[in-house]
Structures are given as structure tokens and as C-alpha cells.
Amino acid sequence: MxxxxxxxxxxxxxxxxxxxxxxxxxxxxxxxxxxxxxxxxxxxxxxxGTVHFLTKGVSNEYDTEMLSSRFRIAQAGLFNIMLDEIMEHIEEKNGTTIDIGSGEGSQLDYLSSLGLEGKQIGFDISKDAIALAGSHFTDAFWCVADLAHSPFASKQTDTLLNIFSPSNYQEFKRMLRPNGTLLKIVPDKDYLIELRNVLYRDREEKQSYSNELVVAKFQEHFPESQIYTIRYTFPLTLENYQDLVKMTPLSWGASEEALKYAVAHPLKEITIHVCLLVGKMPG
Ligand SMILES: [Zn+2]
Known part of the structure; x- marks a missing residue:
């Protein structure tokens, strides 16, 4: 078809x-x-097969080159261990799953390869990201949308994924069914630490990161939430490394000199260190 x-x-x-x-x-x-x-x-x-639900143009920082880099490194398996853990927490594998901020679609596609069935919807505010998702992956329905003008009906979603992407808790609670689950991934302090150390070698204050405020906000909205830490290192080929430098928002804030240094000194491995926040709607 x-x-x-x-x-x-x-x-x-x-x-x-x-x-x-x-x-x-x-x-x-x-x-x-x-x-x-x-x-x-x-x-x-x-x-x-994609639908554009934005009523006006929205600019965002992700260009096609960055999205392609993210696509390649996701295909190489950078996030697989993290997604394996997410899969464990999806209770309704035959229900409706919406990936909020799906990017170029790799994460929903990988979950589908693990056996996620049911209705799958990926959406992102970036039309370039959804165009990529729509051209590569056919299991899910892809749309461009803005959470502030949501195209999703109330109380219809079993599982919401919110991976490295901004939250709108009011909207999430409206969308989720009773007993529905919100699975949110936020970086933890050693996320991409090797790369941060290189890119910010001249700006020590930017080498550390805390997710304390984001976690506190999640807990405010989902007081019964559970928190899991996921941590592993991923071996990098030179090509993976180049993609990582291109895709990461970290490189936006790096000085030109540090970026040059990073390109000339490829890393052999990278740490993925994230928090998985699991929130449940009351029954
Ligand atoms: Zn209308």
C-alpha cells in the first residue's frame, strides 16, 4: 500500500x-x-503519509544535516540499551503509544522492532524531522505538531514517550488515559561527558550538568513517580563520532577552537547516562 x-x-x-x-x-x-x-x-x-498540524511556521534549531547525523548514530545503536529499558516499562504494548518529540523517528522504530505493537504516533515540531521519519519508517503515523496547539484528543493515549524533549505536563495529563504511563528521559550528569569535556575544555563551568530541576518538576506533577538510572558506554567508530559532534546541541555553545580540537581528537567511546522517569495516571 x-x-x-x-x-x-x-x-x-x-x-x-x-x-x-x-x-x-x-x-x-x-x-x-x-x-x-x-x-x-x-x-x-x-x-x-504525514500530516502537518502547525497553523503557522515555527523555527527550530535542528537542520537536516543534524537530523541525518542523529539518524545514523541512532541506527548504529547509541540509544538501544536505553530504549530496551524503556520497552520494559511500556505496559500496554498493544495500546496507543505517542512519541512526543520523536525527532527523525529512530526511537519509535527501534521499539517497534522490539515488539511494540498497537497504534504508534510520532510527532515533532520540526517538519524536516518528520519528513525523514516518514521516508524511513512505515510502522508509525508521523505528524508535525506543536504541543501548545495539540492535535491529540483527551484520554486516548496509553503510553507517552518524552525522550530528550521538552514537556508540557498539563497537556500530557489531558492526553493520557486513566492508568496511562508517561516515560520521560532526561540527561543525567555524565551524559556525553567525554564530549562535553572536549567541547568545553576552555569553559569549565559548562562541563557539569544537573537535571535536578527537571526531575523536581516531573515529581510535582507525578508525585508517585519512579526514577531509574541508565548508564553505559558506547564504542564509537570515527563516523559515529563525527555524527555525534554534528548532532549534539552541545556543539552549539562550543568555541570554534574547541570544536576544531574535538574534530581533530576523535573519542573512542561515549557515556550515555540518563534518568528514566516513570509517571502513572490515577486509575
Ligand atoms: Zn477545527
Whole structure:
């Protein structure tokens, strides 16, 4: 089946997962290649089967080169051990899973390869990221959206993934079903530490990182939450390393000199050190 036909079929069968991001009313139908709400707002379904729910342009820092680097290093397995752990905490493997800030789609695709079934939706505010996801991965439905103007209906989601991506807790709680689960990944203090030490070798104050405030905010919204630490080192090929330097937001703040030094001194391994925060909605 063509990607657009597959997306149309998914949307027709799952209209109740969505709401119009303009008026918050339910969607009524898939009409031709458009998704149409009860007020008549309509959103085009692209040839790749993706839907663009943004009502105005949004700029973001991720360019296609960065996204391609992230795609390659994710395919190389940088995040696999972390995602294996996430998979353990997905209770409804046949339910509805939405990846909030899916980026170029690798993480949802890997979970699917581990046996995640059910309805899978990846969304990101970056249209370049969703274009990449839509061209590589066909198991999930991909859309461009902004959490502040959400295209997702209330109480329809079993599992929300929020991996290295900003949160909107009010929105998450609205979207989750009773007993639904929010799985959030935040960096911990030694995340990419080897790279930080190189890129910030002239700026010691930027070498350390604390996730204390982010964790506290999560706990405020999900007081019964559980916290797990995931830590491992990943061996890097030269190509992996070059991609890592390109994809990481850390390199934005590095001086030109430090960046040159980093390129000339490739790392052989990198530490992944993150917190997995697990929040449950009341039943
Ligand atoms: Zn509408």
C-alpha cells in the first residue's frame, strides 16, 4: 500500500485519537487527501503519509544535516540499551503509544522492532524531522505538531514517550488515559561527558550538568513517580563520532577552537547516562 493510502486508512480508523488543533473539536472525516474537523478546518495528508498540524511556521534549531547525523548514530545503536529499558516499562504494548518529540523517528522504530505493537504516533515540531521519519519508517503515523496547539484528543493515549524533549505536563495529563504511563528521559550528569569535556575544555563551568530541576518538576506533577538510572558506554567508530559532534546541541555553545580540537581528537567511546522517569495516571 502507498504511504498516503496507509496514512488515510490509519486516520479513518483512528479519528478519535485526534482533535483539531485550531478549534479543539473532533475530526469528522478524511475527505480526499484532507483531514476535516467539525468546524471545517482541514489538514492536508502528504504523499509520504504525514500530516502537518502547525497553523503557522515555527523555527527550530535542528537542520537536516543534524537530523541525518542523529539518524545514523541512532541506527548504529547509541540509544538501544536505553530504549530496551524503556520497552520494559511500556505496559500496554498493544495500546496507543505517542512519541512526543520523536525527532527523525529512530526511537519509535527501534521499539517497534522490539515488539511494540498497537497504534504508534510520532510527532515533532520540526517538519524536516518528520519528513525523514516518514521516508524511513512505515510502522508509525508521523505528524508535525506543536504541543501548545495539540492535535491529540483527551484520554486516548496509553503510553507517552518524552525522550530528550521538552514537556508540557498539563497537556500530557489531558492526553493520557486513566492508568496511562508517561516515560520521560532526561540527561543525567555524565551524559556525553567525554564530549562535553572536549567541547568545553576552555569553559569549565559548562562541563557539569544537573537535571535536578527537571526531575523536581516531573515529581510535582507525578508525585508517585519512579526514577531509574541508565548508564553505559558506547564504542564509537570515527563516523559515529563525527555524527555525534554534528548532532549534539552541545556543539552549539562550543568555541570554534574547541570544536576544531574535538574534530581533530576523535573519542573512542561515549557515556550515555540518563534518568528514566516513570509517571502513572490515577486509575
Ligand atoms: Zn477545527
Amino acid at each position: 502507498k504511504k498516503i493510502e496507509k496514512a488515510k486508512k490509519f486516520l479513518k480508523e483512528n479519528l478519535d485519537l485526534f482533535q483539531c488543533p485550531i478549534c479543539q473539536e473532533p475530526f469528522q472525516s478524511v475527505d480526499g487527501n484532507s483531514l476535516v474537523c467539525e468546524e471545517g478546518h482541514n489538514f492536508n495528508i502528504s504523499k509520504k
